[in-house]
Amino acid sequence: MKKATAIKCVFLDIGGVLLTNGWDRSMRKRAAETFKLDYDEMDERHHLTFDTYEEGKLSLDEYLDRVVFYKDRPFSGEEFKEFMFAQSQPYPQMIELVRGIKRSHDLKVAVVSNEGRELTVHRIQKFGLAEFVDFFVASCFVHFRKPDADIYRLALDVAQVSPERVVYIEDRFMFVEVAESLGIRGIHHRDYDSTRAALTSLGLTLKK
Secondary structure, three states: OOOOOOOOEEEEOOEOOOEOOOOOHHHHHHHHHHHOOOHHHHHHHHHHHHHHHHOOOOOHHHHHHHHOOOOOOOOOHHHHHHHHHHOOOEOHHHHHHHHHHHHHHOOEEEEEEOOOHHHHHHHHHHOOHHHOOOEEEEHHHHOOOOOOOHHHHHHHHHHOOOHHHEEEEEOOHHHHHHHHHOOOEEEEOOOHHHHHHHHHHOOOOOOO
16 A cells, blocks of 8 residues: 655644634624724725735725725724734644644644735734744735635745645635645644544644
């Protein structure tokens, strides 16, 4: 029987895997309630421009000018951004799992994510992601977004690892499918236990 190709690199998302999402629907609803905004109007404006922000073609201030501050508000941009940043919370078990398998198997770890620059930088710094992630292929840095297959091709080029030696952990199934179409092995992340089991099936066990 042919021996399975050993995994040398882990690609993974930030939002929904290592941390909560950066700025999702529930967070926008919370913001609308907190700042007494019309949620439907805010959400429509968000969907018209958020992709541009995630692709690094707008600053966070420019995004907020379009979505929130297109009219006078009784609160400042700094107050709103502080609220946005405070929504991010870690998934400690997942962070420790990735740290552990990296250490146990001498793996490269790369983030492949769709996020805007200011949110990305805040989350990397706040939660110490650069301590165990070797490089970040974020949409705001490379100017295209998942599910564009080129974001995975770029990550492979930077990692200098062949697709069959990569496992990709992602909570959105379509993105897993796109990565798998390039030969990358995918894990559809639903919870810690199932992802740990999937990694174990690939030989990536935590060593004591």
